Amino acid sequence: MIETRDVVKTHGKTTVLHAVSVQIPEQQLTAIIGPNGAGKSTLLSMVSRLAPMTAGTATVGGLDVANTASDALAKVMAILRQDNQSALRLTVRDLVGFGRFPHSKGRMTAEDVRHVDEALDFLQLNALADRYLDELSGGQRQRAYIAMVLCQDTPYILLDEPLNNLDMAHAASMMKLLRRMVQERGKTVVVVLHDINFASCYADHIIAMKDGHVAYEGGPLLVVRDEVLSALYGMDVTVHEIQGQRLCHYFA
Ligand SMILES: Nc1ncnc2c1ncn2[C@@H]1O[C@H](COP(=O)(O)OP(=O)(O)OP(=O)(O)O)[C@@H](O)[C@H]1O
Numbered sequence: 001m002i003e004t005r006d007v008v009k010t011h012g013k014t015t016v017l018h019a020v021s022v023q024i025p026e027q028q029l030t031a032i033i034g035p036n037g038a039g040k041s042t043l044l045s046m047v048s049r050l051a052p053m054t055a056g057t058a059t060v061g062g063l064d065v066a067n068t069a070s071d072a073l074a075k076v077m078a079i080l081r082q083d084n085q086s087a088l089r090l091t092v093r094d095l096v097g098f099g100r101f102p103h104s105k106g107r108m109t110a111e112d113v114r115h116v117d118e119a120l121d122f123l124q125l126n127a128l129a130d131r132y133l134d135e136l137s138g139g140q141r142q143r144a145y146i147a148m149v150l151c152q153d154t155p156y157i158l159l160d161e162p163l164n165n166l167d168m169a170h171a172a173s174m175m176k177l178l179r180r181m182v183q184e185r186g187k188t189v190v191v192v193l194h195d196i197n198f199a200s201c202y203a204d205h206i207i208a209m210k211d212g213h214v215a216y217e218g219g220p221l222l223v224v225r226d227e228v229l230s231a232l233y234g235m236d237v238t239v240h241e242i243q244g245q246r247l248c249h250y251f252a
């Protein structure tokens, strides 16, 4: 389980997370939704120690993130950041290989190479493996970063807006892949999503954030409802049930 207790984050005098306590269930797919600026990325960066929290605690698989050694943490949790910036004069294969660093410490074994090949395969990047990152389209590059994260083969996987830049076919195949990670490999996956319909159809659990608070939390049946989504986004949202799935309609 990933658990936060009363996690607070302030920037100067502004509080962007207000004592957030969540329990993210083990071996499930959890979606974090909410408007821009709600605190979704901030919460993920507290859990993954990309930034220090002002107060509170977070544990991942029982490890307190504040005082666990970085290499130990990197073996249990991998994160895709919202903004990936790295040297673009790297090939896709090299980037994905970096995902093995916590295991290989720079000396790749046959097992590490197997993980790299599998991640390239999962993300349909085989044909692009020897291309430099600056020779890829936005969606291809996004898939390369996700391959790097999956290649780390950690029990906990945090992905901040993994569907950015992906076309609808790649977005759907990404969500299916994440479900397989949960069902076949027992991973605990947390994804920040803006497309509520993907959250509705693929997530087991949804955390809806607004203004630095958890506004609603529960399964899609509980969260994907007209009144919940209309209040969350401050606009009229209508949820329709189509072939057993709740899909929302929000065009004026
Ligand atoms: N370094 C910073 N200094 C001051 N304020 C910050 C800083 N980083 C983030 N914030 C503020 O914290 C709040 C939460 O930001 P966060 O990035 O967590 O939002 P988000 O829910 O991920 O939004 P988005 O959907 O746009 O990615 C925002 O109001 C943002 O302006």
Ligand SMILES: [Mg+2]
Pocket: 040, 041, 042, 082, 160
């Ligand atoms: Mg964000």
